[in-house]
Amino acid sequence: MTRISLLRSLWRRTRREAEEDAEAGRSIVMPVQNVAAPLRQVLRRLVMALAVLGLTTLLVYVDREGYHDNSDSAVDFLDSAYYATVTLSTTGYGDITPVSDGARLTNIFLITPLRVLFLIILVGTTLEVLTERTRQQVRIHRWRSRMREHTVVVGYGTKGRHAIETLVGQGKPKDKIVVVDPQKKVVDAASSDGLVGVLGDATRSETLLRAELQRASQVVICTERDDTAALVTLTARQLNKSATIVVAVREDENVPLLRQSGANTVVTSSSSAGRLLGMSMMSPNVGTVLEDLLTYGNGLDVVERPVTKREAGNSPRDCADLVVAVVRGHRLLHFTDPEAATLHLADRVITIKQAAPPAAEG
Template identity: 65%
Template sequence: MKTVRTPDEQPSDRRGPMGALARPLPRPAEPDPDNGFPGAAEIGIPRRKPGPLKQVVRRFALALLVLAVTVLLVWIERDGYRDSVDGNLSFLDAVYYATVTLSTTGYGDVIPASDSARLMNIVLITPLRVVFLIILVGTTLEVLTERTREQWRLSRWRSTLRDHTVVVGYGTTGYSAISTLVAQGVPRDRIVVVDPDAEAVAAAMQDGLVAVAGDATRADVLRRAEFERARNLIVSANRDDTAALVTLTARQINRRAWIVVAVREDENSPLIRQSGADSVVTTASAAGRLLGVSMLSPNVGEVVEDLLHYGSGMDLIERPVDKRETGKSPADCRDLVVAVIRGHRMLRHDDPEASKLATGDRLVVIRSGPRRPDPMGPRAHPSPVS
């Protein structure tokens, strides 16, 4: 019987330790003299955009404000104006003069002589002129203004971004990682998503994140995400060979960043670490272990799942030792201690060396809290598999 495998379940290439990495790598793309580098990254900064009706109403209100200011100026300087009908400039004449001037209609050949005709010109004809100008000129002005505004927002974003987190891949894994970061208090404007898929970039912007469209294996794409000044990098690519190339590229750009990489195969973990990753998470085996635990003991599986979802009940967190806890046993702490981090070593809670907590130790504890909704909200939009 023939077994059908999904793309994620295809066996790795045994010709090399990295499976797909044993295949020859593609040559770097040459720059195009007209279009620059192929697949150049584009940065999208999320913002709230008003609806079309609201934009029209806003423009119409601005046009009325300009009209009012013009009328006021004409009325203040009314002694310098002359009316060809009666020689005197009334307030209605000032409003009429302002309307025909702003609308570039012209005056002198055909003019409303009566007050009722001029009132109709002001109440009915002038709004039509304003609507016409909005339709005719509004699109061009909007494009010019929008480009200027986007350039200003991009420059301001680049100048203020420091010690942020870059997430490569906005699929299921990347989305869950960002949701955990946001739940623990990381501001959304300190997270930058990099993904080559346009739908994923649009989804990230819809979730209030800055997104860069491009291939993260390219150094220029990571530089567009300001990775030189980043503190952390999360790599959740669809393929392990892509994750390795992203890690190599990132480590060359930023030597101090903390890099966490998700891989699918256990055998690829050592090579990812050699590429420069500080921490490697094997998603396939971790999910498999959780499946096995849930099969043998559903309650244990539920507890582990609860611990992995920050803010959903019991949380597994790392914190420094409190002054009041120094010299005490882990069992005497206010939280349930799982492990003690001393220097670069991790000690279990029952390790004799961890029997007395010292200043500078860090504790991995289980803390119980109220259940809170997902800080990223329900994810209704489609997303890649990564």
């Protein structure tokens, strides 16, 4: 793939598609909170209002001798329900009135508080519906103001999900991960998983800016197509010069192009899977160990950590876990490199260690 083909791919986007992407890019989906569904909330409030209406009707019917109906003087159960309805709704036609002292006291101390409660239920439901959008905007504004040094994951498919699982397993909080994807159902799934989702085309600067990529420290790009990955990488590097960008591509021939576009690390999914298949065929045990190393939190894990004060000045072989490489400054030294024979306090080591046991569920 060449830069010309990338430009052609970008040129083929129609104006209608661009307008749809711009519309989608305006949507930010916050993590799902543990609140009742809107329909369930309305039904619950409706039941409460009917219960208040039923109680008021019962109070009036029990004390029906203290009321006067202008039409026929007598007050039956239907008249009691009618009086309760017009009273709680503050309509008050005046055709049925309390005339005895007991009925008037009941209206003062019981029916009036029930009327207030009835109005609170109705007004509360209305206000909740009216303020839901404002509440969502406040959540988004608050999220934007505190989002720093986070991770943006472009694509929430199989690769993106496993990348996030590994990040979370290594201690990355979910509120520090933002998912960008052009499919609404995928963004909703990310929101259900406790992640912030941005709906839109990641090749557009507007979408990545809504994900606060300009203030992110890490970017993981897991798109379905290599040309899309290259465009996203170019856009992300233009917005953020210092973030670490890791990209997954299908073909080895596209790796140099992705590196030129600004990617720090490029992982070739198809060739990596092919090599793992070949190793497993020649030696199933080697394939099992590699699969174990690639699965975080199970068996053996590959981790990068700083050198401790006790380890500084010693050989990597003296560490409690197995050191396979040393990171010194911007250089990666393999364990066979003579420069890695002595650890420095400012070094970082890449080690293989036993995975921590899963936390017991309480």
